Amino acid sequence: MAPPSAVPFTAVVLLLVATAAASAQLRPKYYSQTCPDAERIVREVMRKAMIREPRSVASVMRFQFHDCFVNGCDGSLLLDDTPTMLGEKLALSNINSLRSFEVVDEIKDALERACPGVVSCADIVIMAARDAVALTGGPDWEVKLGRKDSLTASQEDSSNIMPSPRSNATFLINLFAKFNLSARDMVALSGSHSIGQARCFSIMFRLYNQSGTGKPDPAMDPEYRLKLDKLCPLGGDENVTGDLDATPRVFDNQYFKDLVAGRGFLNSDQTLYTMAETRDYVRAFSKDQIEFFKAFVEGMIKMGDLLSGRPGEIRKNCRVVNSWPVDILLES
Numbered sequence: 001m002a003p004p005s006a007v008p009f010t011a012v013v014l015l016l017v018a019t020a021a022a023s024a025q026l027r028p029k030y031y032s033q034t035c036p037d038a039e040r041i042v043r044e045v046m047r048k049a050m051i052r053e054p055r056s057v058a059s060v061m062r063f064q065f066h067d068c069f070v071n072g073c074d075g076s077l078l079l080d081d082t083p084t085m086l087g088e089k090l091a092l093s094n095i096n097s098l099r100s101f102e103v104v105d106e107i108k109d110a111l112e113r114a115c116p117g118v119v120s121c122a123d124i125v126i127m128a129a130r131d132a133v134a135l136t137g138g139p140d141w142e143v144k145l146g147r148k149d150s151l152t153a154s155q156e157d158s159s160n161i162m163p164s165p166r167s168n169a170t171f172l173i174n175l176f177a178k179f180n181l182s183a184r185d186m187v188a189l190s191g192s193h194s195i196g197q198a199r200c201f202s203i204m205f206r207l208y209n210q211s212g213t214g215k216p217d218p219a220m221d222p223e224y225r226l227k228l229d230k231l232c233p234l235g236g237d238e239n240v241t242g243d244l245d246a247t248p249r250v251f252d253n254q255y256f257k258d259l260v261a262g263r264g265f266l267n268s269d270q271t272l273y274t275m276a277e278t279r280d281y282v283r284a285f286s287k288d289q290i291e292f293f294k295a296f297v298e299g300m301i302k303m304g305d306l307l308s309g310r311p312g313e314i315r316k317n318c319r320v321v322n323s324w325p326v327d328i329l330l331e332s
């Protein structure tokens with residue numbers, strides 16, 4: 001994955017920062033009058049999805065990051081391509097990687113049955129991400145709601161902004177700072193990798209050719225590396241997946257304990273412990289789960305406040321904007 005090119009990225013960030021005040025509109029219990037059961041409905045569909053396929057809730061939780069960092073939390077990530085618009089689903093970091101979009105569709109269907117045209121897809125992403133964490137043993141918290149869905153998406157912005165698994169802590173600190181998120185926020189939010197999986201594709205370079213050295217990443221625990229070498233042999237199927245931490249179905253601070261032990265899956269994970277700027281946070285979270293949970297919730301709320309300030313709507317179908325001929329698409 002190519003590093004972000006500076007120009008479009010800067011433009012996007014300036015837009016975000018200039019309009020961050022729009023987050024003032026968000027508030028808890030936004031749907032208490034218009035759709036009082038909304039949060040219960042989302043939680044229930046997520047619970048069923050988790051029973052059906054435990055990983056799906058992690059996959060849905062990841063949507064918040066990939067939605068909010070690209071022109072704000074506006075549900076743009078969920079839009080399918082159209083003949084005139086390349087959506088974000090096929091952007092560099094998303095293609096063959098983001099999954100479980102059908103869970104969001106199920107949530108949307110249930111909400112449209114209960115209160116048609118009221119709950120935005122952007123808010124569904126925020127509620128579902130919170131529920132994924134709560135359902136897997138992590139903290140539960142009140143989310144601010146009232147987002148509108150975007151009328152468009154940008155594959156280019158997504159490809160330029162979303163970080164590669166090769167990223168190091170310095171790069172990630174700078175990236176998150178552009179979104180007003182601190183190094184502590186970034187480390188805590190990386191703790192989302194306490195649940196879910198990633199592909200061999202994302203770690204081949206660090207197993208066999210870290211930074212072009214022809215050697216593996218020296219920061220890896222040798223036993224763990226052997227395990228990953230078996231899972232991801234050179235020339236093997238790079239779509240095979242491995243667990244992001246030792247307890248991939250439980251949201252806990254095991255992820256940080258693993259980093260301290262050199263058992264981080266992604267380079268971007270392990271570097272949080274290897275590099276001095278972030279090591280103390282990793283160590284603290286590995287020792288104190290409550291502190292991790294607190295920092296994580298703060299980070300999720302701050303990330304959820306990112307808004308583009310562009311005009312929006314309440315989409316009827318999370319995959320298409322309302323002006324698009326929905327009926328034709330659904331019938332085909």
Ligand code: HEM
Pocket residue numbers: 055058059060061062064065096097098099163164165166167172186189190192193195196197198199200201202244266268
């Ligand atoms: C700090 C920078 C981050 C980087 C570089 C990063 C990168 C990645 C990569 C490369 C994968 C696996 C993709 C694949 O192999 O298909 C992944 C998975 C995941 N990411 Fe991140 N991520 C970051 C931050 C976040 C944040 C902030 C969240 C959510 C708040 C998040 C949630 C997840 C989850 C839950 C998964 C597992 C998804 C699944 O099992 O389907 N990540 N991430």
Ligand SMILES: *[C@@H]1O[C@H](CO)[C@@H](O)[C@H](O)[C@H]1NC(C)=O
Pocket residue numbers: 003167168169170171
């Ligand atoms: C971290 O990543 C950046 C951007 O890819 C790179 O320029 C820098 O040299 C890296 N730092 C270290 C210490 O590897």
Ligand SMILES: *[C@@H]1O[C@H](CO)[C@@H](O)[C@H](O)[C@H]1NC(C)=O
Pocket residue numbers: 017020180
């Ligand atoms: C950045 O975060 C600080 C502290 O959380 C907050 O006071 C400030 O308003 C934020 N700025 C923007 C542009 O979001």
Ligand SMILES: *[C@@H]1O[C@H](CO)[C@@H](O)[C@H](O)[C@H]1NC(C)=O
Pocket residue numbers: 209211212213214
């Ligand atoms: C390792 O990476 C370097 C630089 O990216 C490349 O020139 C070299 O061919 C790679 N080696 C292998 C064995 O893939």
Ligand SMILES: *[C@@H]1O[C@H](CO)[C@@H](O)[C@H](O)[C@H]1NC(C)=O
Pocket residue numbers: 096201237238239
């Ligand atoms: C993974 O599978 C997809 C199809 O599902 C394929 O297009 C892609 O090339 C595969 N990627 C890798 C890295 O093997």
